[in-house]
Each structure stands twice: as structure tokens, then as C-alpha cells.
Amino acid sequence: xxxxxxxxxxxxxxxxxxxxxxxxxxxxxxxxxxxxxxxxxxxxxxxxxxxxxxxxxxxxxxxxxxxxxxxxxxxxxxxxxxxxxxxxxxxxxxxxxxxxxxxxxxxxxxxxxxxxxxxxxxxxxxxxxxxxxxxxxxxxxxxxxxxxxxxxxxxxxxxxxxxxxxxxxxxxxxxxxxxxxxxxxxxxxxxxxxxxxxxxxxxxxxxxxxxxxxxxxxxxxxxxxxxxxxxxxxxxxxxxxxxxxxxxxxxxxxxxxxxxxxxxxxxxxxxxxxxxxxxxxxxxxxxxxxxxxxxxxxxxxxxxxxxxxxxxxxxxxxxxxxxxx
Ligand code: ACO
Numbered sequence: 001x002x003x004x005x006x007x008x009x010x011x012x013x014x015x016x017x018x019x020x021x022x023x024x025x026x027x028x029x030x031x032x033x034x035x036x037x038x039x040x041x042x043x044x045x046x047x048x049x050x051x052x053x054x055x056x057x058x059x060x061x062x063x064x065x066x067x068x069x070x071x072x073x074x075x076x077x078x079x080x081x082x083x084x085x086x087x088x089x090x091x092x093x094x095x096x097x098x099x100x101x102x103x104x105x106x107x108x109x110x111x112x113x114x115x116x117x118x119x120x121x122x123x124x125x126x127x128x129x130x131x132x133x134x135x136x137x138x139x140x141x142x143x144x145x146x147x148x149x150x151x152x153x154x155x156x157x158x159x160x161x162x163x164x165x166x167x168x169x170x171x172x173x174x175x176x177x178x179x180x181x182x183x184x185x186x187x188x189x190x191x192x193x194x195x196x197x198x199x200x201x202x203x204x205x206x207x208x209x210x211x212x213x214x215x216x217x218x219x220x221x222x223x224x225x226x227x228x229x230x231x232x233x234x235x236x237x238x239x240x241x242x243x244x245x246x247x248x249x250x251x252x253x254x255x256x257x258x259x260x261x262x263x264x265x266x267x268x269x270x271x272x273x274x275x276x277x278x279x280x281x282x283x284x285x286x287x288x289x290x291x292x293x294x295x296x297x298x299x300x301x302x303x304x305x306x307x308x309x310x311x312x313x314x315x316x317x318x319x320x321x322x323x324x325x
Contacts, residue, residue, distance in 0.1 A: 012064025165289020
């Protein structure tokens with residue numbers, strides 16, 4: 001049976017120049033390199049320069065993705081940017097990126113699912129492509145979380161960083177079998193009963209300020225592994241594939257302990273796990289495309305490989321995507 005598959009044909013990423021190590025943070029936050037490494041696996045993160053906005057990070061990642069796809073930017077007829085740190089309340093950051101790319105047709109919109117933003121955006125783009133509503137989509141995860149951190153709160157400010165990643169997704173014909181290239185299945189979930197566990201204490205309708213990130217770290221940790229593994233099991237059940245079939249696991253990069261515990265619970269071998277949290281910190285919606293692009297550039301992920309994405313974040317929101325590269 002002939003079906004439409006959304007195939008990732010290019011990827012790109014961008015990290016701001018400024019690297020902030022744990023030691024750098026310890027100069028003005030009551031913390032230590034040892035504490036951060038031990039609890040999270042993070043060694044450093046990147047922070048955007050003053051005047052460097054989420055749209056610019058997203059634009060630079062998008063340029064690389066378009067180049068690696070070998071397409072003309074004008075072929076793109078859908079742009080979705082996952083971000084919780086937009087340039088402005090409105091218009092959407094994706095529209096700014098669309099304009100920077102010189103694209104003035106098709107649709108561009110932001111998707112707000114915090115750390116799950118890229119998985120939600122990719123799944124949404126997949127639906128557009130499979131329905132025939134778009135042919136070539138640019139999906140971006142771009143964040144400047146450094147702008148919403150409270151540097152007086154050591155329990156949260158050491159965890160996050162800035163960056164962007166992007167992929168170009170193209171509608172291609174498949175057979176309907178799991179041997180097809182492209183997205184094989186995606187599973188998204190949300191449960192607002194957990195909204196107080198990870199949130200920003202400001203917004204246009206509440207305080208008219210941007211606000212700062214607040215988190216009950218232990219609560220997030222407690223739920224993360226179960227939620228992540230549930231949606232991955234859904235992906236395996238739907239496709240008949242399992243952890244042994246996987247070539248690469250590219251999880252959201254929040255915390256090495258969460259990544260290791262999820263991989264262990266799913267029997268995913270450690271050498272199949274792509275980890276960049278040590279170098280990037282948690283870049284929210286940007287973390288998966290940043291990790292993905294790292295593993296594509298260094299030659300680990302190759303055409304035909306079975307790749308699994310998962311993410312979990314504020315809301316809570318969580319989801320998985322299983323695809324063949
Ligand atoms: N430096 C030094 N000490 C610290 C720091 C810090 N940055 N932060 C907290 N502490 C201290 C606390 O004050 C506490 O001290 P006390 O025992 O004297 O009271 C001690 O360390 C232990 O604090 P806990 O909060 O119990 O530390 P925990 O082991 O739970 O680790 C952490 C905290 C790393 C946040 C953990 O809960 C976690 O990883 N949670 C997951 C959260 C996460 O990754 N969120 C990302 C967004 S959601 C997502 O993307 C999935």
C-alpha cells in the first residue's frame with residue numbers, strides 16, 4: 001500500500017558563542033561543578049549574547065538544515081518553531097524566521113509545548129505532510145532559556161542553556177512498511193494537573209511580565225521516566241519494533257540521570273544513546289535537534305537507521321517519535 005511518509009532530508013543546529021561552564025556559574029551562584037555534574041551530568045551550557053534573539057538562533061540552525069537538505073528555501077511551504085522563549089509575545093518567532101529566510105508563502109507558526117516542543121512540532125508537521133497540506137516543512141526548536149532563569153534560584157538556573165536545531169522534512173512515497181524512510185509513528189500526551197510543577201511565574205495575561213522559570217525538580221524527576229517510557233512503549237506496540245531494532249535513541253537532554261534511567265528501563269543499550277546534555281545543558285525544545293545534528297554530523301546516524309526521539313516537559317507534555325533516517 002502506497003503511503004506518504006515525512007522524511008527528514010536535512011538537519012542543522014546553532015549554539016551561541018558564549019560558553020558558561022559550571023565553574024563560571026559558581027562565581028555568582030551558590031553551587032559547585034561537582035554538585036551539577038553529579039546530579040545532572042551538565043558540564044557547560046551556551047548563553048545567547050545581549051541582543052541575540054531566539055529567532056536568530058533558529059534562523060542560523062534553519063540555514064544549515066536547508067543547506068544540508070540541498071533544497072532551495074523557496075520550496076518550504078510550512079515552518080513550525082517549537083519555543084517557550086519567543087522573541088516577543090507576538091508575532092510568532094517562526095514568522096520572523098520565515099521572513100529572515102526570504103519566504104513569503106505558506107504558513108509559519110510557533111508551537112508551545114516547552115521541552116516537548118520539537119517532538120510536538122515534528123509530529124504536527126508530519127500530519128500536514130501526510131494530509132497533503134504541505135510538501136516541504138522546516139521544523140525548528142529554538143530557545144533562549146537564559147532569559148527566563150532566576151540566578152538567585154540555584155535549583156533551576158544551573159540546568160538550562162540556549163541554542164537551536166532544525167530539520168527539513170519532505171513528503172515522499174512509502175510502502176506503509178516499517179522499512180520505509182521517514183516518520184513511522186508519533187505519540188503525544190499532555191496532563192495539565194501537573195502545571196504547577198514546572199512553569200514560568202509570569203505572562204501577558206497574568207502579571208504582564210515575562211517571569212522566571214520555577215520547578216519542583218524532585219516531582220519532575222519522579223514522573224519523567226514513567227511518562228517517557230509509556231509513549232515509547234506505545235511507539236513499539238504500534239510498529240511491532242522494539243529496543244533491539246533501534247539504532248539510535250535521541251532523548252530530550254534534561255538530565256543524564258533521567259536519560260540513563262529511561263534507557264535502562266527500555267533495555268536500550270548505552271552505546272545507542274546520543275547524549276549532549278554535558279555540553280549543552282537543557283535547551284528545552286532545541287535539545288533533540290541539537291543532539292540529532294551532532295550525531296548526524298559526526299557520522300553516527302546514517303541513512304536507513306531506526307531513530308527514536310522522546311521528550312517531556314512543562315504542562316506536563318510528553319511524546320515520542322520513531323523514524324527511519
Ligand atoms: N548547587 C548546590 N546545591 C544545590 C543546588 C545547586 N545548584 N541545587 C540544590 N542544591 C541543594 C539543595 O538546596 C539541597 O540541599 P539541602 O539538602 O541542604 O537542603 C540539596 O542540594 C539536594 O536538593 P534536591 O532538590 O533534593 O536535589 P535533587 O537530588 O532532587 O536534584 C535536580 C535536583 C537536579 C533538579 C533533580 O531533582 C532533577 O534532575 N530533576 C529533574 C528536573 C529536570 O531535569 N527538569 C528539566 C526540565 S523538565 C524536563 O526537561 C524533563
